[in-house]
Amino acid sequence: MITGFNTDVTYDGHVFHVQTEDRGVDNPLIETLVYLGGRVVASRQVSYSDLVYQGEATQAIAERLQDHHQRAIDALEGGDLDEEVAGLLAAEAEEAPMGEAFAAAGEKVALDVVLQDAFSDSVAEDTAAYSEVAEPEGAAPEEAAVPQAVATLEEPDQLEIELDTNGNLKPRDRVALAIQSLSGLSGEPIGHARIKVTLISTATTPRTLGTGVTGDDGKLRMTLWLPDYRAGTAALIVAAESRIGSTEIQHLL
Secondary structure: OOOOEEEEEEEOOEEEEEEEEEOOOOOOEEEEEEEEOOEEEEEEEEEOHHHHHOOOOHHHHHHHHHHHHHHHHHHHHOOOOHHHHHHHHHHHHHHHHHHHHHHHHHHHHHHHHHHHHHHHHHHHHHHHHHHOOOOOOOOOOOOOOOOOOOOOOOOOOOEEEEEEOOOOOOOOEEEEEEEEEEEOOOOOEOOOOEEEEEEEEOOOOOEEEEEEEOOOOOEEEEEEEEOOOOOOOEEEEEEEEEOOEEEEEEEEO
16 A cells, blocks of 8 residues: 555635545555545545556556546646535535524523522512511411412533544544534434534644534534644534533544
8 A cells, every 4th residue: 555645725715635545455445535624625545556557567557656646636727626615615605694593592591590599589589578467366277278279490401512532533534523412411412513623732722623513313523634732632522502402522543
């Protein structure tokens, strides 16, 4: 297996990452992936089984690998991937309002709690005032009874997320993440949760690797490009927003 190529390309105001890998002689394929913000924009594959069959040296395979990598860069810079890029950006634009809606919902829940607390305080004051009234002499027990008011507040649900990395997180490599959003009370899946994965490191500034939305089953699978973080201590932050709230978890690298 030959070492691949990784190149950051700035095009149309965006920074793309182009990765080309050799799958090895047992699966003689050269694969190039183009990423934008950690999400795959395009994928291209080419076989080199002909070189294996002809017994060509490693140098010939390496040259085809480099040629395929450069062709992908040329296609990106030449506008051949504009349609794929536009589709990805449109999908992200559709997802963005969900975060605003969740924030507004969170503010409403907070207001409801404030109003509920105010009502509870009012009930407590009224109950104390009633208890200070002296019982009239000779009154029947039912006539002297003090009204009772009980304010109850249900325990709020909380969003929880689970992360499965498949035990394979290597710097400068493509990684697959499986994310599950759940109800903290019932354990039931929470669909349509907005997910953002960020890399934080002591050596670099925080970098968003990708975003997505869980399905009706609360599940989301993401394929991301993991930058080189070996110069310092690093961690993945997986943040989630949903109709029942928001949360985040940290996975040390």
